[in-house]
Amino acid sequence: MKKSIGAKTIVYPTPVFIVGTYDKGGKPNVMTAAWGGICCSSPPCVAVSLRKATYTYGNIMANKAFTISIPSEDYAKEADYFGLVSGEKEDKFAASGLTPIKSDLVNAPYVEEFPLVLECKVLHTLEIGLHTQFVGEIMDVKADAAVIGENGLPDIEKVKPFSYAPESRGYYRIGSFLGKAFSIGRSV
Amino acid sequence: MKKSIGAKTIVYPTPVFIVGTYDKGGKPNVMTAAWGGICCSSPPCVAVSLRKATYTYGNIMANKAFTISIPSEDYAKEADYFGLVSGEKEDKFAASGLTPIKSDLVNAPYVEEFPLVLECKVLHTLEIGLHTQFVGEIMDVKADAAVIGENGLPDIEKVKPFSYAPESRGYYRIGSFLGKAFSIGRSV
Numbered sequence: 001m002k003k004s005i006g007a008k009t010i011v012y013p014t015p016v017f018i019v020g021t022y023d024k025g026g027k028p029n030v031m032t033a034a035w036g037g038i039c040c041s042s043p044p045c046v047a048v049s050l051r052k053a054t055y056t057y058g059n060i061m062a063n064k065a066f067t068i069s070i071p072s073e074d075y076a077k078e079a080d081y082f083g084l085v086s087g088e089k090e091d092k093f094a095a096s097g098l099t100p101i102k103s104d105l106v107n108a109p110y111v112e113e114f115p116l117v118l119e120c121k122v123l124h125t126l127e128i129g130l131h132t133q134f135v136g137e138i139m140d141v142k143a144d145a146a147v148i149g150e151n152g153l154p155d156i157e158k159v160k161p162f163s164y165a166p167e168s169r170g171y172y173r174i175g176s177f178l179g180k181a182f183s184i185g186r187s188v
Numbered sequence: 189m190k191k192s193i194g195a196k197t198i199v200y201p202t203p204v205f206i207v208g209t210y211d212k213g214g215k216p217n218v219m220t221a222a223w224g225g226i227c228c229s230s231p232p233c234v235a236v237s238l239r240k241a242t243y244t245y246g247n248i249m250a251n252k253a254f255t256i257s258i259p260s261e262d263y264a265k266e267a268d269y270f271g272l273v274s275g276e277k278e279d280k281f282a283a284s285g286l287t288p289i290k291s292d293l294v295n296a297p298y299v300e301e302f303p304l305v306l307e308c309k310v311l312h313t314l315e316i317g318l319h320t321q322f323v324g325e326i327m328d329v330k331a332d333a334a335v336i337g338e339n340g341l342p343d344i345e346k347v348k349p350f351s352y353a354p355e356s357r358g359y360y361r362i363g364s365f366l367g368k369a370f371s372i373g374r375s376v
Contacts, residue, residue, distance in 0.1 A: 042319075141194060145191055183357075
């Protein structure tokens with residue numbers, strides 16, 4: 001017997017996306033977003049939802065481009081800071097000491113110190129309510145050599161991403177390996 | 189200096205959503221989906237993307253409703269199984285021994301044994317490419333009493349959800365607490 005806790009935005013895990021954009025003066029900006037995820041395999045797309053009030057919203061509308069940088073747990077403080085202040089008032093790269101790098105394929109910057117980066121071109125914009133959802137086509141994924149495994153792909157155990165728990169507002173590390181997908185269910 | 193690894197659907201963490209629907213004969217079905225996430229705070233909404241070829245796609249189009257059940261790590265095998273076979277051919281509840289419960293507010297079943305459940309009504313349908321994205325308004329969240337914390341909300345450490353790592357196709361546990369959001373970044 002389950003207990004009703006109301007209409008709330010609670011799922012686990014939610015990601016910690018650092019959304020990178022340029023403003024109209026060319027200043028690089030980043031903000032933290034937890035409302036998003038992969039939304040299509042072909043073309044490869046990722047969705048991220050933002051409030052219109054954010055500085056990033058206007059930047060994406062102007063450039064039709066953004067990046068998503070995935071922070072490692074070593075940069076949890078910086079990732080949290082990016083969600084605390086507006087890029088309209090502060091230069092978050094300068095304040096955090098992190099480095100903006102211009103993407104190769106889209107007009108948006110990513111965070112050099114974060115191990116995994118997606119360069120995205122806006123494919124759809126969906127007005128939902130308080131949040132606007134941007135569907136970005138993933139033009140390229142870039143990773144630090146140090147987090148790439150023997151198969152040439154990122155290794156989550158080396159990336160050391162973390163997740164966000166809504167409502168309790170906690171960040172949690174990725175834990176231990178539980179099993180292989182498309183495999184462990186064969187013996188049910 | 190980052191290395192390009194191509195246009196791939198890689199972000200961390202991605203969720204393990206168990207999407208519950210009824211078919212036209214009223215048979216409850218579930219499937220596993222990793223492409224999704226919260227997409228709006230008000231109204232509270234969650235997005236999940238499915239291929240048209242899935243049995244669940246037709247069920248959602250017919251009922252305009254679905255649930256998302258979040259499995260605990262104790263049910264990783266069952267959650268994986270739900271993604272291995274089609275509900276058109278198999279009764280996945282019967283085969284797994286798990287229990288379908290009709291939602292209170294929408295015409296869709298959830299998995300009784302999974303600790304956290306969202307009841308959703310379809311608000312938007314977005315054709316992206318191989319995947320169709322369903323934006324569901326979260327009408328209610330239900331949780332087992334055993335996973336509700338002192339504040340009346342679900343406690344991620346009791347829910348014990350797990351995440352999916354694309355490309356490597358591994359399931360990973362949620363790890364230890366890393367820090368408080370909207371807080372640890374104040375000292376950057």
